[in-house]
Amino acid sequence: MSKGKIAFYWAGSCGGCEVSIVDLDEMLFEVLEHFDIVFWPCAMDIKYSNVEDMDDEEIDVCFFNGCIRNEENQAIAELLRKKSKIMIAFGSCSHLGGIPGLGNLSTKEEILEQVYKKSKSIYNEEGIYPSNSVDDHGNEIEIPSLREHVDALDDVVEVDYYIPGCPPPADVIKTALLTLISGNIPPRSEVLAPNRTVCHECKKEKRDIAVKEIKRVYQLDDIDPNRCLLEQGLLCMGPATREGCGAACPSANMPCTGCMGPPSADPQSENCEQGARMISAIASITDVVDEKNSEEEEIKAALDELRDPVGIMYMYSMPKSILKRRRRE
Amino acid sequence: MSMIEINPITRLEGHGNIKIFKDDNGNVDSAYLQIPELRGFEKFCMDRQCELMPQLTSSICGVCPIPHHLASIKTLDNVFNAPPPERAVAQRKLMHFGYFLEDHLLHFYFLGGPDLLLGPDCPPEKRNIIGIIEKYGKDVATEIMEHRRMGQDIIKILGGKAIHPAFGIPGGVSNAVTPKQLDDIEVMARSLVKFSQFSLSLYKQKIHEDEFYSTAVVSDEYSLDCYNMGIVNDKNQPDYYDGDIRITDAEGNEVIKFHPSEYLDHIGEAVEKFSYMKFPFYKKIGWKGLVESKDNGVYRVGPLGRYNATTGYSTPLADKEGKELEKTFGRPCNMTLAYHWIRLTEVLNVSEQLLELALDRDLVLEGDLRTPVNKVVGRGVGCIEAARGTLIHDYEVDQNGLMKDVNLIVPTTHNAAAISLSITKAAQKEIDQGVTDKDHMNRVELALRAYDPCFGCATH
Numbered sequence: 200m201s202k203g204k205i206a207f208y209w210a211g212s213c214g215g216c217e218v219s220i221v222d223l224d225e226m227l228f229e230v231l232e233h234f235d236i237v238f239w240p241c242a243m244d245i246k247y248s249n250v251e252d253m254d255d256e257e258i259d260v261c262f263f264n265g266c267i268r269n270e271e272n273q274a275i276a277e278l279l280r281k282k283s284k285i286m287i288a289f290g291s292c293s294h295l296g297g298i299p300g301l302g303n304l305s306t307k308e309e310i311l312e313q314v315y316k317k318s319k320s321i322y323n324e325e326g327i328y329p330s331n332s333v334d335d336h337g338n339e340i341e342i343p344s345l346r347e348h349v350d351a352l353d354d355v356v357e358v359d360y361y362i363p364g365c366p367p368p369a370d371v372i373k374t375a376l377l378t379l380i381s382g383n384i385p386p387r388s389e390v391l392a393p394n395r396t397v398c399h400e401c402k403k404e405k406r407d408i409a410v411k412e413i414k415r416v417y418q419l420d421d422i423d424p425n426r427c428l429l430e431q432g433l434l435c436m437g438p439a440t441r442e443g444c445g446a447a448c449p450s451a452n453m454p455c456t457g458c459m460g461p462p463s464a465d466p467q468s469e470n471c472e473q474g475a476r477m478i479s480a481i482a483s484i485t486d487v488v489d490e491k492n493s494e495e496e497e498i499k500a501a502l503d504e505l506r507d508p509v510g511i512m513y514m515y516s517m518p519k520s521i522l523k524r525r526r527r528e
Numbered sequence: 529m530s531m532i533e534i535n536p537i538t539r540l541e542g543h544g545n546i547k548i549f550k551d552d553n554g555n556v557d558s559a560y561l562q563i564p565e566l567r568g569f570e571k572f573c574m575d576r577q578c579e580l581m582p583q584l585t586s587s588i589c590g591v592c593p594i595p596h597h598l599a600s601i602k603t604l605d606n607v608f609n610a611p612p613p614e615r616a617v618a619q620r621k622l623m624h625f626g627y628f629l630e631d632h633l634l635h636f637y638f639l640g641g642p643d644l645l646l647g648p649d650c651p652p653e654k655r656n657i658i659g660i661i662e663k664y665g666k667d668v669a670t671e672i673m674e675h676r677r678m679g680q681d682i683i684k685i686l687g688g689k690a691i692h693p694a695f696g697i698p699g700g701v702s703n704a705v706t707p708k709q710l711d712d713i714e715v716m717a718r719s720l721v722k723f724s725q726f727s728l729s730l731y732k733q734k735i736h737e738d739e740f741y742s743t744a745v746v747s748d749e750y751s752l753d754c755y756n757m758g759i760v761n762d763k764n765q766p767d768y769y770d771g772d773i774r775i776t777d778a779e780g781n782e783v784i785k786f787h788p789s790e791y792l793d794h795i796g797e798a799v800e801k802f803s804y805m806k807f808p809f810y811k812k813i814g815w816k817g818l819v820e821s822k823d824n825g826v827y828r829v830g831p832l833g834r835y836n837a838t839t840g841y842s843t844p845l846a847d848k849e850g851k852e853l854e855k856t857f858g859r860p861c862n863m864t865l866a867y868h869w870i871r872l873t874e875v876l877n878v879s880e881q882l883l884e885l886a887l888d889r890d891l892v893l894e895g896d897l898r899t900p901v902n903k904v905v906g907r908g909v910g911c912i913e914a915a916r917g918t919l920i921h922d923y924e925v926d927q928n929g930l931m932k933d934v935n936l937i938v939p940t941t942h943n944a945a946a947i948s949l950s951i952t953k954a955a956q957k958e959i960d961q962g963v964t965d966k967d968h969m970n971r972v973e974l975a976l977r978a979y980d981p982c983f984g985c986a987t988h
Contacts, residue, residue, distance in 0.1 A: 214589060215593065241538075243656045247535055299568070301572040314806075315799050328799075332802055334558060338557070454694075456580070
């Protein structure tokens with residue numbers, strides 16, 4: 200049987216998804232027995248022109264990480280979609296927009312202004328931004344533009360499967376790869392990860408006690424490593440987040456920040472609303488919100504230290520939230 | 529006039545391309561390294577809750593998440609005026625050393641190293657980790673993977689996961705190693721010391737037997753005279769976690785040593801239209817554009833910058849290796865390809881430091897993990913040496929603990945001008961008179977790979 204062809208690509212990303220592939224270690228040997236890697240800029244010297252020269256659907260599986268932040272990200276997403284039979288959104292940025300998706304809380308102009316004009320160490324007397332230009336010799340130099348906002352991969356091309364996480368946990372990647380190697384192709388649009396919440400795999404004890412107020416991590420003098428973090432008053436995103444990581448961050452005594460995205464079969468469905476899920480989780484655990492008689496003031500006080508609910512509850516999923524992005528005035 | 533393009537540049541972190549413009553005789557007229565990406569962390573981190581910054585900025589880079597996480601938490605220590613207890617610093621250092629080893633080994637065996645280990649003219653489809661597995665066999669490949677894995681495992685022990693861990697709290701850490709885990713780390717450290725020595729011998733053997741490298745490494749075209757920067761301890765040796773920042777000139781003289789909180793007095797960032805990467809410069813000398821001159825404030829960071837900005841290593845085996853390096857290349861050494869040897873010497877230096885720390889059981893296992901935090905002071909600056917060089921975070925935080933200003937200067941950004949100049953020089957040497965074959969194009973890329981650049985991180 201001839202080997203399949205796989206590709207790994209990064210768009211608006213950090214490279215962590217690439218390292219998560221390297222972290223498969225010996226599993227890589229097994230992957231290489233079944234697949235040739237035909238494109239992987241992080242680790243191999245194959246250029247865009249080589250991909251352009253490929254036949255349509257020549258790549259069996261493309262693992263695409265990173266959000267769609269600029270014109271180049273979109274162009275390469277379209278190119279790889281054309282060249283690939285199966286397109287996988289790999290990691291939270293391509294799945295839901297990821298942390299760079301928080302860029303949707305600002306306009307493109309505001310981002311450029313802060314980075315190239317306002318930041319403290321900048322010397323930019325001419326007030327220039329990166330843009331198409333002509334050098335002293337008359338050479339024209341083009342540069343891709345930022346898009347107006349950040350999108351997830353399936354906002355610009357069709358996606359066949361999703362592998363969540365920032366980055367995807369090794370066990371989730373291994374299971375997905377073994378599934379692909381076995382040839383038992385799951386239903387299209389599936390998120391290739393278990394579908395319960397982080398709380399299900401978290402080993403901390405829950406006592407089902409109500410929380411009086413939400414606290415910041417530095418405001419708790421002691422974090423009890425054996426007890427539910429949410430019940431200690433920390434905003435742990437576990438109840439609104441898909442399992443698969445082994446509750447990695449809570450195991451280090453830090454709250455889950457939600458990188459696996461919400462559990463649901465279909466990221467296009469309304470269940471893909473991590474913030475809404477978290478708000479209902481807070482409502483069910485917070486003492487005062489439960490009480491019909493509670494005063495509005497009391498509720499406000501309990502949530503007083505939740506200063507940036509949007510940034511916390513949509514840290515990885517802003518472009519896929521009901522908010523999506525800041526509206527232009 | 530014509531343009532040839534290397535797009536994308538490969539075996540590194542992030543996006544980039546090289547545009548080389550040639551005149552009618554086929555000679556190189558000018559060459560540009562263009563970084564086409566920007567995510568905008570300095571904007572979208574504003575108005576976030578400050579305690580999330582270690583997590584948010586970690587995802588500036590998935591190859592070097594730990595130095596971002598730690599620089600961020602060091603910044604927050606200052607924002608809250610809460611110096612962490614010694615035991616907490618020891619946990620942070622364990623994580624940092626684990627990271628440093630993993631990242632440097634990743635470069636030598638997966639990213640830049642294949643150019644050396646397989647030769648510059650190895651066919652492009654083989655010039656990677658898969659080629660290394662084929663050439664050196666599965667046993668060596670397994671050794672490589674196991675030792676890189678050790679670094680990742682140490683991070684995971686402390687932070688729950690190896691990439692983007694959760695760990696830092698203002699004034700301390702959330703987690704500490706157990707006595708059993710420390711035993712394991714000691715065993716790993718001993719093995720890493722040996723593996724560093726193996727990697728160094730492999731490097732020397734390859735450089736000495738390869739005609740191209742032994743000539744190129746000392747050539748003008750692969751050298752660059754500029755300033756150097758790195759964090760030093762009180763003996764002016766490299767300190768990877770904390771210390772003053774020292775800048776030296778191309779002749780090795782100290783020009784300034786300052787506390788990281790004063791960085792704005794000494795470092796500025798210029799903007800050029802053709803790239804999203806900013807161009808930091810030493811302010812006293814100023815920014816003169818992309819020219820190699822002692823009147824231009826261009827400087828280098830990372831292994832070579834650190835070597836030039838410091839004197840000797842703090843551990844015995846690394847110090848001995850450093851003396852051999854000095855005998856061969858001198859100090860300062862302005863040869864770009866020397867980055868590789870120095871990087872591996874740092875692997876040895878950090879392995880030895882990891883072992884020293886693992887043996888200091890009282891420090892690592894006894895004491896508080898956090899200094900109680902009271903109220904926000906306002907501004908904080910935090911600085912650390914990442915594998916690729918000096919990393920600076922600078923935050924302003926309001927009384928509600930919300931981020932109000934963020935400035936980040938990242939290792940590869942410091943190197944932006946130096947990398948661009950190295951590329952231009954390599955292009956002028958390798959592809960003049962119309963030569964464009966693929967091997968020569970790769971020789972242009974290997975000038976930049978020596979820096980182990982991280983471009984997604986650099987533009988952030």
